Amino acid sequence: MTSSELETPPLDTARRLAEQGDLDGAAAILSELAADPDEPHRAQAAVGLAVVLEERGDAEGARAAARAALATGHPEFAAQAACHLAQGFEREGRAEQARGAWQAVLGVGTPAYLPLAHLALARLAVQAGDDGEAEQALRQALAAGETAGDAESAAHAAQQLAGLLLERGEAGEAADLLLDALAVAPAASVPRLRVQLGIAHLELACAEFAAAVEDGADAGTGALAIELLARTLPLRGRDEDAGQVWAYGLDHEDETLAAEVRLRLGRDT
Template sequence: MTLAQARLLAESGDLPAAAELFAEALDDPAPSGRAQAALGLAVVLEELGEHDAARDADWTAIETGDPEYGPRAAYHLALACERAGDRGAAEEAWHLVVSSEHPAYLPAACLALAQLADDDGELETAVGWWEKVVATGDEQYTPVAAHDLAQRLLEQGQTARAQQVLAAALRATPPEGYAYARLAVAMGLTHLEQAISAFTAAMDSTNAPDVAPLAVELLARTLPLRGRDGEAEEVWRRGLSDPLLADQVAARLHREPPAP
């Protein structure tokens, strides 16, 4: 009854009274009851600005070993540590969430650890965590993980692998909404990278001089779409400096763009 009263007080905004009742409920000998009380106390204390005491309460819940409220407390602790800027404590708490294998909190924990590893430049570790998120199939976190994973793979030149990740995520994501659109744009970028590689190969081919001017133009006009303006200018310069291509390349460079 004490737990129910404490929750009602917390919901009504009487946080000090709720904290008092949650603290009383810590005497519950059952791990589940003690864990619920400790987590409730941690949430209330956090809202009251008593951050150190809130962390202690979270740890009390975690140490009960309760399979439901222990992971919830670890999740709450991780978020609280992140807000406080305590990166090390947050990472420790996220690992606790992962070790619990609780399906409700596992995707968020793996994504958080991926982001921490990515921030540290530990790409392979980050990739491993992103892949774990994707493997859960979670509707909220999988699109985010797939996008970030694909972005890093694309930066590493692993275009085909990035496309595989994105294609699977797109199939599992409802076509309406922000997540799908973000994944679709990322997929488009992978195709741009493939186009750049193909146009470069065509331009470099010594056996297709009739195709080279078109390849020069397509490559030079595609590179800026990836923010590679300097490379685009170099492609134009290279085409204009080739006696066999200069006239055709110049014509393509200076032609008027098609009317909208």
């Protein structure tokens, strides 16, 4: 062994061995470092060991190493270890264990990892059919992303939260949320947020068209509102509702309004 190799930090040597495909050699070095309570890089070594063991196919050994790293409470590497555990459990479909590991990420409290954990908890809540928990987690992810300066995660949380609000019929709140998100979103997230904002505006437009009819607009305005509502609803996949709106207009007791609606529908033929 050359003098330069002797001077190379063990973590760097382990990393080089892993990159070269010598997982056994890397694991041997990392195991020794992770087992030494006086080793200043113990937490980092344990995380590295978890990664190497997982690549080697030793899932249980990888989890044991990750738990050892988590137990150190290191703000960076304990958080990484909890993320490693959580992602592994999710891949295996073990939702409850994954939820516990993501909660452990929150327990470590490192700001950079909080948005990821909240987004993951929201994902698990959606899979479990708990929209209330998902909404809470997404609001926390949005706040955590903004606090950590993680614009990408904040935009992702805003996008998902807006989707939940739209499904619940709260288009106004969704639009406000999306406008705020667009002001700080990274360029890659802007197109999707704009599309969602457009959807929110379509929903708001439908509500206004329906309200105009319900408020007893004059025949011309009422017929226009009915046409606009009937032509907008299919854009939201609501063809059956659109048909009912046309029927409402055609059968309206105000014969002048019904005639106006008939003319407007006739423009399709």
